[in-house]
Amino acid sequence: MGKLSKLPKIYLIIIFIILYAPIFYLIFYSFNSGGSMSNFESFTLDHYKAVFEDTRLIVILINTVVVALLSALVSTTIGVLGALAIVFMRNKAMRNAVLSLNNILIVSPDVIIGASFLILFTLVGIKLGFASVLISHIAFSIPIVVIMVLPKLQEMSPSLIDAALDLGASKRDILTRVIIPFIKPGIFAGFFLALTYSLDDFAVTFFVTGNGFSTLSVEIYSMARAGITLTINALTGLIFIVTVTLVIGYYFISRKAKTPIAGVRK
Amino acid sequence: MNNKPLRPLYIIPYGAWILFFVIAPIALIVYYSFFDLSGNFTFENYQNFFTSVYFKLTISSFWYAFLITFFSLLFAYPTAYFLTKTTHKQLWLLLIIIPSWINLLLKTYAFIGLLGLYGPVNAFLEMTGLGKQQLLFTDFSFVFVAVYIFIPFMILPIFNSLDKLSPALIDASYDLGANTWTTFRRVIFPLTLNGVKSGIQVVFIPALSLFMITRLIAGNKVITLGTAIEQQFLVTQNWGMGSTIAVFLILFMFIIMLVTSGSERGKTGNGKVK
Numbered sequence A: 001m002g003k004l005s006k007l008p009k010i011y012l013i014i015i016f017i018i019l020y021a022p023i024f025y026l027i028f029y030s031f032n033s034g035g036s037m038s039n040f041e042s043f044t045l046d047h048y049k050a051v052f053e054d055t056r057l058i059v060i061l062i063n064t065v066v067v068a069l070l071s072a073l074v075s076t077t078i079g080v081l082g083a084l085a086i087v088f089m090r091n092k093a094m095r096n097a098v099l100s101l102n103n104i105l106i107v108s109p110d111v112i113i114g115a116s117f118l119i120l121f122t123l124v125g126i127k128l129g130f131a132s133v134l135i136s137h138i139a140f141s142i143p144i145v146v147i148m149v150l151p152k153l154q155e156m157s158p159s160l161i162d163a164a165l166d167l168g169a170s171k172r173d174i175l176t177r178v179i180i181p182f183i184k185p186g187i188f189a190g191f192f193l194a195l196t197y198s199l200d201d202f203a204v205t206f207f208v209t210g211n212g213f214s215t216l217s218v219e220i221y222s223m224a225r226a227g228i229t230l231t232i233n234a235l236t237g238l239i240f241i242v243t244v245t246l247v248i249g250y251y252f253i254s255r256k257a258k259t260p261i262a263g264v265r266k
Numbered sequence B: 001m002n003n004k005p006l007r008p009l010y011i012i013p014y015g016a017w018i019l020f021f022v023i024a025p026i027a028l029i030v031y032y033s034f035f036d037l038s039g040n041f042t043f044e045n046y047q048n049f050f051t052s053v054y055f056k057l058t059i060s061s062f063w064y065a066f067l068i069t070f071f072s073l074l075f076a077y078p079t080a081y082f083l084t085k086t087t088h089k090q091l092w093l094l095l096i097i098i099p100s101w102i103n104l105l106l107k108t109y110a111f112i113g114l115l116g117l118y119g120p121v122n123a124f125l126e127m128t129g130l131g132k133q134q135l136l137f138t139d140f141s142f143v144f145v146a147v148y149i150f151i152p153f154m155i156l157p158i159f160n161s162l163d164k165l166s167p168a169l170i171d172a173s174y175d176l177g178a179n180t181w182t183t184f185r186r187v188i189f190p191l192t193l194n195g196v197k198s199g200i201q202v203v204f205i206p207a208l209s210l211f212m213i214t215r216l217i218a219g220n221k222v223i224t225l226g227t228a229i230e231q232q233f234l235v236t237q238n239w240g241m242g243s244t245i246a247v248f249l250i251l252f253m254f255i256i257m258l259v260t261s262g263s264e265r266g267k268t269g270n271g272k273v274k
Helices: A006-029 A046-053 A055-087 A092-107 A110-124 A130-155 A158-166 A171-200 A203-208 A216-226 A230-257 B004-032 B044-049 B052-085 B089-101 B104-114 B120-127 B139-164 B167-175 B180-191 B193-208 B212-216 B225-235 B239-260
Strands: none
Touching: A006 A230, A006 B052, A006 B089, A006 B104, A006 B139, A046 A055, A046 A230, A055 A092, A055 A130, A055 A171, A055 A216, A055 B004, A092 A130, A092 B004, A092 B193, A110 A130, A110 A203, A110 B004, A110 B225, A110 B239, A130 A171, A130 A203, A130 B004, A158 A171, A171 A230, A203 A216, A203 B225, A216 A230, A216 B104, A216 B212, A230 B089, A230 B104, B004 B239, B044 B239, B052 B089, B052 B139, B052 B193, B052 B225, B089 B139, B104 B139, B104 B212, B139 B193, B139 B212, B167 B180, B180 B193, B193 B239, B212 B225, B225 B239
């Protein structure tokens, strides 16, 4: 922080403390043998043990991860195809229209997405539960993948494809051996973002989940409404480690991809 | 790029997605807003929306969203500005972003403990002689927690537009005799306005429709448009009324997007691509 004088430094430090305080506060009390988040009695790992012994919670954890992985996988596939479709569109007005439609789900509030999907699923007759949650996660992740892949595709020189065609490559070869390798970093970045969006989602899942199925966010919500349980704190500790690992992984991938963090273009 | 024959294949899944998950849901919301509880066609929901209850709700919802956006901007701008001055700015930015990727519910839950009657904030207040305060379930705690949740999303676009700003412009301003404040007001701020606008967009729209934080932190004392929609859909099961509120929320969303979308060039928002 060479160029900064004292006051801005203090300001930044305060902001950082406030941003991290709630997280470390939760993790700190996850080691508390007392039952509350106000006085620390003695160190214990009981709450972590409780997390692993609670089969219901483990099932929910597995559900959450399965939904996240599957939805990220499917949405990445569809998103990449969508980005290809947009790039190959020659009509500029049409392309802009499709892009605006693409961005609607990114800017819509979660409540709207949740409510409208609830109507949709009820109307079509999809039972609320695993399927409805998975489908909605796929649906709201697709535009994010498109946004991540598109800049990479636009960066690609058309002469690469022409060269491949001249050298006798088939359409399939062009896709799998020219385009996909070139946009790979964008694809990975999209996959990671889709994964985190799915893991983090509460509002949409809350609307479309039935009685029998729950993800972590929804479960924490109902636990938190009932009051303080230190099991949630232990869960935070575990999730924090996983998230930091994911973020660092994403950071290195996006650095390779030269696409800055969280989808913001340079 | 002129590979015409490749096109139809790609379009199918993505086109289906646009049709079923972008167009159809909005159409369904609009359609349902014209039906009452027993399924009859009616304009009653719209009449209801213009009664004082919903009018007040909308106003208070906007007021809170305004407060949340205002305070986010107030604290985010200096943070972003100082961040661009640090030596390892990308790393610092990453550190700012990490908390935003911790599950939203967990952070909200942390504040239930932090602001609780026996929590550390109250312990601190007692130490300073101010005494215990009821912090949870107040407007203050609601706005504070919401600002906490949204501030990284405000910092990010502002940071990006500040980062793109050429230092030569600032040097030029000083050379021409402007002081720090004038440089900020006449050079830096106008040139980062697009970042500010996209920050406002990504904070204001979700802030209008919060419902989880209102339930957990504000204890039903604050009711926003989001809370009302959730209430109508999941508690009262009145989808018609819920849809009507949603229609207005969508309208507000488009208006806000129109107001806050700057020129397409230099757009730094959450993934807008030209």
